[in-house]
Amino acid sequence: MSNTILQIDNVSRVFPGVRGGAPVRALEPTNLQVEQNDFITILGPSGCGKSTLLRIVAGLDRPTDGRVLLNGREIKGPGADRGMVFQSYTLFPWLTIAENIAYGLREKGVPKAQRQEIVASYTEKVGLRGFENHYPKQLSGGMQQRTAIARALANDPEILLLDEPFGALDNQTRGLMQELLLGIWERERKTVLFVTHDIEEAIFLASRVIVMSARPGRIKADIPVDLPHPRHYRMKTTPEFSDLKAQLTEEIRVEAMQAEGVH
Amino acid sequence: MPRPLEPVSQGTRVTLGISFFVLFVLAWAFATLGGFVSRTFLADPITMLQDGWLLLTRFGFLGDIGITVWRVVGGFVLAAAIAVPLGILMGAYKSFEAFLEPFVSFARYLPASAFVPLLILWAGIGEMQKLLVIFIGSVFQIILMVAVAVGNTRRDLVEAAYTLGSSDQGVVKRVLIPANAPEIAEILRLVLGWAWTYVIVAELIGSSSGIGHMIIDSQALLATGQMIFGIIIIGIIGLISDFLFKAVNRKLFPWRLA
Ligand SMILES: Nc1ncnc2c1ncn2[C@@H]1O[C@H](COP(=O)(O)OP(=O)(O)O)[C@@H](O)[C@H]1O
Ligand SMILES: [Mg+2]
Numbered sequence: 001m002s003n004t005i006l007q008i009d010n011v012s013r014v015f016p017g018v019r020g021g022a023p024v025r026a027l028e029p030t031n032l033q034v035e036q037n038d039f040i041t042i043l044g045p046s047g048c049g050k051s052t053l054l055r056i057v058a059g060l061d062r063p064t065d066g067r068v069l070l071n072g073r074e075i076k077g078p079g080a081d082r083g084m085v086f087q088s089y090t091l092f093p094w095l096t097i098a099e100n101i102a103y104g105l106r107e108k109g110v111p112k113a114q115r116q117e118i119v120a121s122y123t124e125k126v127g128l129r130g131f132e133n134h135y136p137k138q139l140s141g142g143m144q145q146r147t148a149i150a151r152a153l154a155n156d157p158e159i160l161l162l163d164e165p166f167g168a169l170d171n172q173t174r175g176l177m178q179e180l181l182l183g184i185w186e187r188e189r190k191t192v193l194f195v196t197h198d199i200e201e202a203i204f205l206a207s208r209v210i211v212m213s214a215r216p217g218r219i220k221a222d223i224p225v226d227l228p229h230p231r232h233y234r235m236k237t238t239p240e241f242s243d244l245k246a247q248l249t250e251e252i253r254v255e256a257m258q259a260e261g262v263h
Numbered sequence: 264m265p266r267p268l269e270p271v272s273q274g275t276r277v278t279l280g281i282s283f284f285v286l287f288v289l290a291w292a293f294a295t296l297g298g299f300v301s302r303t304f305l306a307d308p309i310t311m312l313q314d315g316w317l318l319l320t321r322f323g324f325l326g327d328i329g330i331t332v333w334r335v336v337g338g339f340v341l342a343a344a345i346a347v348p349l350g351i352l353m354g355a356y357k358s359f360e361a362f363l364e365p366f367v368s369f370a371r372y373l374p375a376s377a378f379v380p381l382l383i384l385w386a387g388i389g390e391m392q393k394l395l396v397i398f399i400g401s402v403f404q405i406i407l408m409v410a411v412a413v414g415n416t417r418r419d420l421v422e423a424a425y426t427l428g429s430s431d432q433g434v435v436k437r438v439l440i441p442a443n444a445p446e447i448a449e450i451l452r453l454v455l456g457w458a459w460t461y462v463i464v465a466e467l468i469g470s471s472s473g474i475g476h477m478i479i480d481s482q483a484l485l486a487t488g489q490m491i492f493g494i495i496i497i498g499i500i501g502l503i504s505d506f507l508f509k510a511v512n513r514k515l516f517p518w519r520l521a
Contacts, residue, residue: 060422080428090423094441094518104427107437135518155427 005191006034006057006159010066013052025216026052029066032210032219034159037189039182041202042210043248045256049217050195054163057193058084070158080104083152087164089144091136097147098123098132104155122150125184142173149181159191166201175233178204186230199248200236203227211251214258221251306488311495314488324477328496331462331473334390338397339458343451346405353406354413354443355435364410367403375400376464388469393462400461401454408454412446413439445516452508459501 013027027049034040042050055061057068059078068075070082078084083104091100098119105115123129126146136144145165152160162181166174182205185192196202202209203225211221227240235241265271271279288308294300295307306314318324353360353367375396382399386392416439424438466475474493481489513520 058426060425078422078425080426082426084423084426086419086423088419090417090419092420092423092438092441094444094516103424103437107428107430107433137518151427161426 003036004033005036005038005071006032006193007069008032008034008053008057008066009069011053011056011063011068012065013049013056013061014064027056027063028216028218030217030219034191034193037191039185039192039194039205039207040210041194041196041206041208042212043196043199043202043252044212044217045214045252046197048212048214048255050197050212051163053212053217054084054161054193054195057159058082058161060084080108080155081158083155083157083160085145085148085152085160085162085165087167089136089141089148089168091144091147091151093136096133096135097128097139100136100147101150101154103151108155118154122154125153126150126180140173142169142177145169145177146180149184153184153188153190157190159193162192162194164195164197167196167198174198174201179233181205182231199245199252203241203244203248204231204233204236209248211248212255214255220255223248302487303485304487306486306491310488311491314486315492315496318477318489318492322477327473327477328500331466331475332500334393334465334473335397335455335458335462337390338394338462339401339455341394342398342401342454342458343405346402347409347447347451350406350409350447351413351435351440351443353410354416355439360410360414363406367406371403371407373399373403375461379465379468383469388471393465393470393473396461396465397458401458404454404457405450408450409443409447412443412450416442445512445519448508448512448515452505452512455504455508456501459497463497 008030010029010031011027012025012029015024015026017023030053032040042053044050052061056063057075059075059082075082091097092103095103101119101122102115105118110118119132123132126149128143128146128150131139131143136147139147148165149160149162166177169177178201184190185205192205194202194205206225209221209223209225210219211223212218213220223244225244227235227238227244291305292308295302295305296309302310315324349363353363378399379392379396382392382395386395420442421434421438424434429437462473463475463478466473467479470476474497478490478493481487481493
């Protein structure tokens with residue numbers, strides 16, 4: 001297993017109870033190995049600890065127990081080797097689109113000429129040519145998330161973490177964004193960890209779908225997706241896709257019912 | 264009838280704004296020129312303008328205005344130069360906040376005007392004393408308000424910066440400060456307005472120049488026209504500085520309006 005890039009080792013998270021309340025077990029001890037170039041989607045009902053797991057990998061939260069290894073080194077805090085795209089719009093509102101994409105490169109001290117070159121290439125890749133000098137507020141939600149993806153990728157991270165990045169977008173935009181992200185992955189083969197509660201999204205993007213159980217979160221199933229690449233949106237209507245969808249729908253339904261207290 | 268929260272056009276806004284000034288002066292003229300209020304207590308607008316003209320042309324009032332503006336700006340810049348960095352540090356670092364916040368909150372309620380007699384003892388009646396009054400009146404307010412603004416910075420922006428490789432110092436310099444710059448400018452605009460009230464108090468006691476000094480001099484002469492002229496000049500200067508501040512903010516922070 002020489003090409004394991006990320007190893008999640010018995011990671012659990014308990015949030016202390018607020019104002020004397022009971023502590024919240026957000027994540028049961030969880031193990032996961034991510035191979036180089038994997039596109040892993042983590043699927044589960046809301047509140048099952050998906051964000052918690054991703055934030056621990058990002059270094060924004062600490063596990064109560066266990067550890068996460070990136071290329072064999074334990075993660076102690078956030079860093080440029082793990083790019084993150086959040087569900088909320090987190091572009092820096094005081095920077096233009098180009099300056100936002102260049103942010104990580106500036107922090108690294110990349111010289112200006114090289115910076116501009118990288119920014120131009122990622123602006124192109126996410127289809128934002130002509131918007132370089134706009135401020136985030138002037139862009140639609142989909143464009144802002146595209147910029148956020150470009151901002152994370154421009155840093156050339158080892159792994160890209162996305163926490164329901166398209167969750168706030170309308171259906172049409174969301175479909176286009178999925179194709180865009182997948183297109184980038186097919187060309188650059190970055191390792192991706194993508195959190196979602198949308199079953200179609202999880203299948204369409206993934207090389208592996210990890211299904212999480214309702215709270216406290218646990219990995220319930222690990223399902224390889226062997227649909228061929230390059231994928232096109234029409235794939236969503238093929239029988240293979242529908243079979244996978246039916247299988248995952250069943251898995252998730254049980255969990256969602258449990259999360260809502262329905263039996 | 265206008266509906267709640269319905270916007271008005273720029274033209275209507277200006278017309279309405281000016282018409283209240285006109286109404287105000289008309290009411291004033293009616294009360295004084297109509298003989299309803301004794302001239303001893305309140306001069307009429309025409310006398311006020313004549314007195315004002317006399318002040319400007321014969322008694323060197325422009326010099327008084329200049330010295331007052333200098334004091335406000337001097338004391339205020341001094342306060343801002345110390346308070347803004349302290350406020351940013353307090354907002355950014357919670358231990359620093361825990362250390363300073365209780366004292367600053369206490370000091371903020373000390374009335375600047377009550378320090379005037381004490382400051383005269385310490386610093387005499389020179390310029391230093393005037394600057395210190397403004398300084399004391401402004402510095403704690405700015406520290407606290409800036410600290411609150413910085414402390415309320417969106418957490419997700421800070422987290423995004425960390426995942427992009429920012430160091431702790433980088434987060435302060437390239438997220439906390441730019442994210443709050445417009446609000447800090449707005450705080451300064453607000454506190455500058457308050458600084459004007461402190462300077463007049465400082466000039467009412469133990470001063471031989473400035474707008475406040477002129478007003479107290481005029482009181483001895485029962486020259487209500489001059490007093491009112493002085494007060495109106497303060498209002499006009501406040502309006503102008505406010506306008507300039509807003510214009511500069513719009514220029515400096517285009518992303519706010521974008
Ligand atoms: N900072 C926190 N303090 C206390 N409880 C939290 C905190 N963050 C998340 N939780 C709880 O942990 C559980 C999992 O949350 P989260 O990881 O955000 O779920 P998901 O992303 O799958 O919707 C939820 O029940 C949530 O209420
Ligand atoms: Mg979540």
